Amino acid sequence: MALQVPTDGRVVLDTTAGDIEIELWSKEAPKACRNFLTLAMEGYYDGVIFHRVVPNFLIQTGDRTGTGGGGESFYGEPFEDEIHPRLKFLHRGLVGCANNGQKNSNDSQFFITLDRADELNGKHTLWGRCVGDTFFNALKIGQAEIGSDERPVYPPKIRTVKIVDNPFDDIVPRITAAEKRAQQKAREAAQKEREEVARRKGAKKNVGLLSFGMEGGTVEDEEPVTFQKKPIVRPDRT
Numbered sequence: 001m002a003l004q005v006p007t008d009g010r011v012v013l014d015t016t017a018g019d020i021e022i023e024l025w026s027k028e029a030p031k032a033c034r035n036f037l038t039l040a041m042e043g044y045y046d047g048v049i050f051h052r053v054v055p056n057f058l059i060q061t062g063d064r065t066g067t068g069g070g071g072e073s074f075y076g077e078p079f080e081d082e083i084h085p086r087l088k089f090l091h092r093g094l095v096g097c098a099n100n101g102q103k104n105s106n107d108s109q110f111f112i113t114l115d116r117a118d119e120l121n122g123k124h125t126l127w128g129r130c131v132g133d134t135f136f137n138a139l140k141i142g143q144a145e146i147g148s149d150e151r152p153v154y155p156p157k158i159r160t161v162k163i164v165d166n167p168f169d170d171i172v173p174r175i176t177a178a179e180k181r182a183q184q185k186a187r188e189a190a191q192k193e194r195e196e197v198a199r200r201k202g203a204k205k206n207v208g209l210l211s212f213g214m215e216g217g218t219v220e221d222e223e224p225v226t227f228q229k230k231p232i233v234r235p236d237r238t
Helices: 032-042 133-142 175-201
Strands: 009-017 018-024 049-055 058-061 094-097 110-113 126-130 160-164
Touching: 009 032, 009 133, 018 032, 018 133, 032 058, 032 126, 032 160, 049 133, 126 133
Parallel strands: none
Antiparallel strands: 009 018, 009 160, 018 126, 049 058, 058 110, 094 110, 094 126
C-alpha cells in the first residue's frame, strides 16, 4: 500500500483554486522529485495552467506552453521511469509523472489522480501524494468545465510552488524564481520604454510639411491647409 511508505519532503502548489499540499516520496523516486523541486526553485511552474482535466480520473499540468505537447526536464532530456513495487495508484490524490506513452519519457509534466487508477501502475512514476483537506482543491479543478481535448474552458493555474521541506540540500538551480521574476520585470520595463520612445517619435510634428502661404501671395490665395487627426494609440493596450 502506498500509504505505508514514509514520505520525505513537502511542497505546496499555490493555485487559483487554492493550495494543494503534496508530500514527496523522494527516496523511492529521487530523479522525479529532484526534477520537480529544481524546476520549482527556478520558477518554471509559475503561471502554468492545468491544461488537461479528465473527470474522475486525473488533472494534468506542468507544460509552460499550455498545449500539453511541451515540457522539459531539469536534466536537459527526458529522464527514466522510477517504478517502485510498493507505490501504486490505489487511491485518489496521488502525484505522478506524465509521459508521451513511451518508457523513460518523463519531463516537467505531472498529474494528480482523482480516483483509483490501476491502469497507471507500472507505466508512470509515482512520486507524491496530496495531504489534508487541500486535496479538495484538486477535486475542485477536476470539476472544471471542459471543452474539446479534455481542456478546461477556463484553465486553473499554478501561481507558484512553495517548497516547505526540501530533502535534497545539494540542489543548485540554474536560476532562482526571484532572479527569473527580476529578469521578466526588466524585459517588461525595457519593452515599455521602447514603446514610449516610439510613441513620442510618432507624436512629433513634421514642421517642414506646414505651409502658411506667405510666399507669392497672401494666405487667402492659398487653399486652406487641412490636418487629418491620427488615432490615439496606447501601445501598452494593443
